[in-house]
Amino acid sequence: MSKFYITTPLYYVNDEPHIGHAYTTILADVISRIKKKQNNDVFFLTGTDEHGQKVQEAAEKRNVSPKEHVDEYVTRFKNTWKKLNIDYDYFIRTTDENHKNRVKEILNNLYKTGEIYFDEYEGLYSVSEERFITEKEMEEGSFREIKKIKEKNYFFKMSKYKSKIIKHIESNENFILPKSRRNEILGFLKNDLNDLCISRPKSRLSWGIELPFNKDYVTYVWFDALINYISAIGYNRDHKKFNYYWPADYHLMAKDILTTHCVYWPTMLMACNITLPKTIFAHGWWLMNDTKMSKSIGNVIKPLELADKYGSDALRYYLMRNMVLGQDSSFTISSFNERYNSDLANDYGNLVNRIFILISKNFNNMIPTKGELDLIDNQLINNVEKSRDLALSNYNKLKIHDGIENSISIFRLINKFLEDKAPWKTIKKDKILAGTTIYLSAEALRIGTILLYPIIPEKSKLILDSIESSHKDKITFGELKENLTIKIIKNIFPRIEN
Numbered sequence: 001m002s003k004f005y006i007t008t009p010l011y012y013v014n015d016e017p018h019i020g021h022a023y024t025t026i027l028a029d030v031i032s033r034i035k036k037k038q039n040n041d042v043f044f045l046t047g048t049d050e051h052g053q054k055v056q057e058a059a060e061k062r063n064v065s066p067k068e069h070v071d072e073y074v075t076r077f078k079n080t081w082k083k084l085n086i087d088y089d090y091f092i093r094t095t096d097e098n099h100k101n102r103v104k105e106i107l108n109n110l111y112k113t114g115e116i117y118f119d120e121y122e123g124l125y126s127v128s129e130e131r132f133i134t135e136k137e138m139e140e141g142s143f144r145e146i147k148k149i150k151e152k153n154y155f156f157k158m159s160k161y162k163s164k165i166i167k168h169i170e171s172n173e174n175f176i177l178p179k180s181r182r183n184e185i186l187g188f189l190k191n192d193l194n195d196l197c198i199s200r201p202k203s204r205l206s207w208g209i210e211l212p213f214n215k216d217y218v219t220y221v222w223f224d225a226l227i228n229y230i231s232a233i234g235y236n237r238d239h240k241k242f243n244y245y246w247p248a249d250y251h252l253m254a255k256d257i258l259t260t261h262c263v264y265w266p267t268m269l270m271a272c273n274i275t276l277p278k279t280i281f282a283h284g285w286w287l288m289n290d291t292k293m294s295k296s297i298g299n300v301i302k303p304l305e306l307a308d309k310y311g312s313d314a315l316r317y318y319l320m321r322n323m324v325l326g327q328d329s330s331f332t333i334s335s336f337n338e339r340y341n342s343d344l345a346n347d348y349g350n351l352v353n354r355i356f357i358l359i360s361k362n363f364n365n366m367i368p369t370k371g372e373l374d375l376i377d378n379q380l381i382n383n384v385e386k387s388r389d390l391a392l393s394n395y396n397k398l399k400i401h402d403g404i405e406n407s408i409s410i411f412r413l414i415n416k417f418l419e420d421k422a423p424w425k426t427i428k429k430d431k432i433l434a435g436t437t438i439y440l441s442a443e444a445l446r447i448g449t450i451l452l453y454p455i456i457p458e459k460s461k462l463i464l465d466s467i468e469s470s471h472k473d474k475i476t477f478g479e480l481k482e483n484l485t486i487k488i489i490k491n492i493f494p495r496i497e498n
């Protein structure tokens, strides 16, 4: 058994969870479930980023302490993940005592070894992004509320690691994926790399982790938040656990936070003499009318509303099927309805109904026994096995949308097989022939359903339970028990009527 450690970003606790957050988290959940099925010892981490200016301001506005504010707001993320069947192993909050202590230890060590120094600095500061920006970044225009600030601060010697990080990226093809993002970071590193300001004076911001070597300052939110990936798995506390899970196999995120993860984080790790993560994977954005979905623009779709209306599986399915990993994708209600109706209601749901009705009507709710196989039967088995192998190989390459398509194509094969064999006709003359057709259809349905389990865990469990199977079972033909009395389920994916 090998270990597999996967993480999502720590979402800003102030924001209400939207489709973008849901996408990354569902993707991590799907990958975790796929890896578990392949017998990996998976650790799946998610959580919330709870310090900083915006949290402090939001708490002041609500007239509560920042701690009360985050304790209340974190439940919105936890409830959403519960509703969406996110099976994480640990939920970390940057306000956890353990996390804060690890951050302080790291700061202390880096200060002692001279990796952090004190200096006066005059520069451009983006209040909205809570960080100093370069002249070039200001000219590019994506930063708001820019002020010129002159103050004394602590700096991490990030510039010192410039050639080392370039070398690492160049010699590790899978360190940043997809390739386009890797090129983007290598392009960014062609410019000067500044040292990183890692403190904020308390006169400006008090809601943060206090610097262990100067009580008048708190830690810059990114320097604090990135450390979660190691503090959550026992860094400097549970050495055995840390050495087992680290380095992370996948840090998942969207392309908006590439620089912090591909430059700040690795250089911080280098300064601490810690191995770098294996892969940083940046997926695309969910767009609404060609603009990124984000709270500040106010064009967000709330996942809970969709999940309440159509079920969490329907939402998980749409998000996984409609985004090609790495590319942007547009969210529209009409594409949601279309996808649901064509794949889940028609191809899958109707097939489940059809097979279950055939079994209840003609075989007294029992899976029929199978007789001799003919050419068409063997063709079905071959084609289903081909689709299954393609699905597994695509899942392995993280081409989740292709893996789903291969799995759904199994249901289309079964539908066609049933049309060709018409067991509702043959049953009158040859019960064994019809029974064989129905047995093979139910068995192929079982295989397709197990393949879709990581994407739609709730509905697939209902179907598998009804035939006394489980997602852990083998996906080869011949596993389904003959003469088994099944629980008939009806209308598993009711059509969405517009």
Ligand code: ME8
Binding pocket: 008, 009, 010, 011, 012, 015, 019, 020, 021, 023, 024, 049, 225, 226, 228, 252, 253, 254, 255, 256, 257, 284, 285, 286, 287, 292, 293, 294
């Ligand atoms: O950046 N499409 O938190 P955040 C796809 N706290 N994914 C999206 C998305 C969209 N329109 N919008 C958000 C932060 N996401 C920091 C991270 S990590 C140590 C600290 C997802 O709440 C995507 O994963 O802004 C993106 O990278 C993340 O939410 C940003 O979350």
